[in-house]
Amino acid sequence: MAAIFTAVMAGVLLKSIISYQGESERVAVKQLIGSLRTSLALRSSKVISTTGEAGLIALAHQNPMALLQEPPGNYLGEYYSPNKSTLPGGNWYFDRSTHTLVYLSAAEKSFSSGTQKDLTFKVKLLHVPGPVNPGGQRNGSTGLVLDQLNDQAVAINNSAGFGPRPTLSEK
Numbered sequence: 222m223a224a225i226f227t228a229v230m231a232g233v234l235l236k237s238i239i240s241y242q243g244e245s246e247r248v249a250v251k252q253l254i255g256s257l258r259t260s261l262a263l264r265s266s267k268v269i270s271t272t273g274e275a276g277l278i279a280l281a282h283q284n285p286m287a288l289l290q291e292p293p294g295n296y297l298g299e300y301y302s303p304n305k306s307t308l309p310g311g312n313w314y315f316d317r318s319t320h321t322l323v324y325l326s327a328a329e330k331s332f333s334s335g336t337q338k339d340l341t342f343k344v345k346l347l348h349v350p351g352p353v354n355p356g357g358q359r360n361g362s363t364g365l366v367l368d369q370l371n372d373q374a375v376a377i378n379n380s381a382g383f384g385p386r387p388t389l390s391e392k
Contacts, residue, residue: 246311250324250340253293253313257322258367260288261344265365274346274363281344281365284315285322305339320344321370341370 261280268276284299286292297314308314311327324340345368351360 246327254342254367257285257288257342261285261365261367264288269363277346277363277365281346282320283344284317285342285344285367286313286315322367342367343370344368 265277265280268280272279286296293313295312297308297312299315299317302316302318303314305323305325308325309327310325313322313324315322320343322342324342326338326340344365347364347366349362349364351362354360
Protein backbone atom coordinates (compact mmCIF):
# COMPACT_ATOMS: atom_id res chain seq x y z
CA MET A 222 0.00 0.00 0.00
CA ALA A 223 2.82 2.37 0.88
CA ALA A 224 4.52 1.60 -2.45
CA ILE A 225 1.37 2.49 -4.39
CA PHE A 226 0.97 5.73 -2.45
CA THR A 227 4.64 6.62 -3.05
CA ALA A 228 4.32 5.86 -6.78
CA VAL A 229 1.20 8.05 -7.10
CA MET A 230 2.85 10.92 -5.22
CA ALA A 231 5.99 10.61 -7.37
CA GLY A 232 3.84 10.82 -10.50
CA VAL A 233 2.06 13.94 -9.23
CA LEU A 234 5.40 15.50 -8.28
CA LEU A 235 6.93 14.76 -11.70
CA LYS A 236 3.94 16.25 -13.50
CA SER A 237 4.26 19.43 -11.40
CA ILE A 238 7.99 19.69 -12.03
CA ILE A 239 7.52 19.33 -15.79
CA SER A 240 4.82 22.00 -15.70
CA TYR A 241 7.10 24.38 -13.77
CA GLN A 242 9.98 23.76 -16.17
CA GLY A 243 7.78 24.67 -19.13
CA GLU A 244 6.50 27.77 -17.37
CA SER A 245 10.00 28.94 -16.46
CA GLU A 246 11.10 28.48 -20.06
CA ARG A 247 8.12 30.53 -21.30
CA VAL A 248 8.87 33.33 -18.82
CA ALA A 249 12.57 33.41 -19.78
CA VAL A 250 11.71 33.68 -23.49
CA LYS A 251 9.15 36.40 -22.81
CA GLN A 252 11.67 38.37 -20.75
CA LEU A 253 14.36 38.18 -23.45
CA ILE A 254 11.94 39.21 -26.20
CA GLY A 255 10.89 42.18 -24.05
CA SER A 256 14.54 43.20 -23.62
CA LEU A 257 15.18 42.85 -27.35
CA ARG A 258 12.10 44.95 -28.21
CA THR A 259 13.19 47.69 -25.78
CA SER A 260 16.75 47.66 -27.16
CA LEU A 261 15.41 47.78 -30.71
CA ALA A 262 13.17 50.75 -29.89
CA LEU A 263 16.08 52.67 -28.36
CA ARG A 264 18.47 51.90 -31.21
CA SER A 265 15.90 52.62 -33.93
CA SER A 266 15.06 56.03 -32.42
CA LYS A 267 18.76 56.90 -32.52
CA VAL A 268 19.16 55.57 -36.07
CA ILE A 269 16.10 57.35 -37.48
CA SER A 270 17.33 60.67 -36.09
CA THR A 271 20.81 60.28 -37.60
CA THR A 272 20.54 58.24 -40.81
CA GLY A 273 16.80 58.13 -41.50
CA GLU A 274 14.89 55.30 -43.09
CA ALA A 275 17.99 53.89 -44.82
CA GLY A 276 19.53 53.31 -41.41
CA LEU A 277 16.38 51.56 -40.22
CA ILE A 278 16.45 49.26 -43.23
CA ALA A 279 20.05 48.33 -42.45
CA LEU A 280 19.19 47.78 -38.78
CA ALA A 281 16.27 45.53 -39.74
CA HIS A 282 18.71 43.09 -41.37
CA GLN A 283 21.05 42.90 -38.38
CA ASN A 284 21.03 40.29 -35.64
CA PRO A 285 18.85 41.64 -32.79
CA MET A 286 21.07 39.86 -30.24
CA ALA A 287 23.77 42.39 -31.20
CA LEU A 288 21.60 45.06 -29.56
CA LEU A 289 22.17 43.52 -26.13
CA GLN A 290 25.18 44.38 -24.03
CA GLU A 291 25.77 40.65 -23.65
CA PRO A 292 23.90 37.79 -25.35
CA PRO A 293 22.18 35.27 -23.09
CA GLY A 294 24.06 32.13 -22.08
CA ASN A 295 21.77 29.99 -24.25
CA TYR A 296 22.56 31.89 -27.46
CA LEU A 297 24.31 29.59 -29.96
CA GLY A 298 25.35 32.28 -32.44
CA GLU A 299 24.70 32.93 -36.12
CA TYR A 300 24.05 30.18 -38.70
CA TYR A 301 23.14 29.97 -42.38
CA SER A 302 20.02 27.78 -42.73
CA PRO A 303 20.90 25.32 -39.96
CA ASN A 304 19.38 21.89 -39.55
CA LYS A 305 17.26 22.56 -36.45
CA SER A 306 17.19 18.92 -35.46
CA THR A 307 20.94 18.98 -34.83
CA LEU A 308 20.78 21.98 -32.49
CA PRO A 309 20.04 21.52 -28.78
CA GLY A 310 16.69 22.65 -27.41
CA GLY A 311 16.40 25.55 -25.00
CA ASN A 312 18.67 27.72 -27.14
CA TRP A 313 18.52 30.73 -29.45
CA TYR A 314 20.26 31.23 -32.80
CA PHE A 315 20.16 33.82 -35.58
CA ASP A 316 19.57 32.51 -39.11
CA ARG A 317 21.59 34.78 -41.39
CA SER A 318 19.91 33.49 -44.56
CA THR A 319 16.42 34.57 -43.44
CA HIS A 320 17.43 37.29 -40.94
CA THR A 321 15.37 35.58 -38.25
CA LEU A 322 15.95 34.93 -34.57
CA VAL A 323 14.87 31.43 -33.56
CA TYR A 324 14.26 29.88 -30.16
CA LEU A 325 14.29 26.08 -29.99
CA SER A 326 12.05 24.91 -27.18
CA ALA A 327 13.49 22.58 -24.58
CA ALA A 328 10.27 21.58 -22.84
CA GLU A 329 7.57 19.86 -24.87
CA LYS A 330 4.76 21.94 -23.40
CA SER A 331 6.52 25.27 -22.84
CA PHE A 332 4.08 27.34 -24.80
CA SER A 333 0.69 25.90 -23.88
CA SER A 334 -0.09 23.94 -27.03
CA GLY A 335 2.21 20.98 -26.53
CA THR A 336 3.13 21.13 -30.23
CA GLN A 337 5.34 24.21 -30.10
CA LYS A 338 8.94 23.32 -30.88
CA ASP A 339 10.38 26.67 -31.92
CA LEU A 340 9.58 30.36 -32.05
CA THR A 341 10.76 32.56 -34.91
CA PHE A 342 11.10 36.33 -34.73
CA LYS A 343 12.11 38.92 -37.30
CA VAL A 344 12.78 42.65 -37.22
CA LYS A 345 10.33 44.34 -39.58
CA LEU A 346 10.26 47.86 -40.96
CA LEU A 347 6.83 49.39 -40.52
CA HIS A 348 5.25 52.58 -41.75
CA VAL A 349 2.21 53.91 -39.93
CA PRO A 350 0.29 56.38 -42.10
CA GLY A 351 -0.61 59.66 -40.48
CA PRO A 352 -2.97 62.49 -41.34
CA VAL A 353 -2.78 64.36 -44.63
CA ASN A 354 -1.03 67.72 -44.27
CA PRO A 355 -2.25 70.94 -45.94
CA GLY A 356 0.05 70.30 -48.91
CA GLY A 357 -1.81 67.07 -49.68
CA GLN A 358 0.99 64.77 -48.51
CA ARG A 359 0.38 62.04 -45.97
CA ASN A 360 2.59 62.22 -42.90
CA GLY A 361 3.43 59.11 -40.98
CA SER A 362 5.86 57.32 -38.74
CA THR A 363 8.45 54.75 -39.69
CA GLY A 364 9.93 52.32 -37.20
CA LEU A 365 11.02 48.79 -36.45
CA VAL A 366 9.30 46.00 -34.57
CA LEU A 367 10.48 42.55 -33.48
CA ASP A 368 7.58 40.39 -34.59
CA GLN A 369 6.85 36.69 -34.33
CA LEU A 370 6.71 35.02 -37.74
CA ASN A 371 5.72 31.39 -37.59
CA ASP A 372 2.18 30.07 -37.96
CA GLN A 373 2.42 28.65 -34.46
CA ALA A 374 1.90 32.16 -33.08
CA VAL A 375 -1.80 31.31 -33.03
CA ALA A 376 -1.12 28.35 -30.75
CA ILE A 377 0.57 30.61 -28.21
CA ASN A 378 -1.60 32.38 -25.71
CA ASN A 379 -1.52 36.08 -26.67
CA SER A 380 -1.31 37.01 -22.99
CA ALA A 381 2.16 35.44 -23.07
CA GLY A 382 3.38 38.45 -25.01
CA PHE A 383 4.35 36.57 -28.16
CA GLY A 384 1.23 37.07 -30.24
CA PRO A 385 1.10 39.10 -33.40
CA ARG A 386 1.56 42.83 -33.08
CA PRO A 387 -1.26 45.17 -34.12
CA THR A 388 -1.65 45.26 -37.88
CA LEU A 389 0.19 48.15 -39.46
CA SER A 390 1.01 48.75 -43.09
CA GLU A 391 4.41 47.21 -43.84
CA LYS A 392 6.89 48.75 -46.22
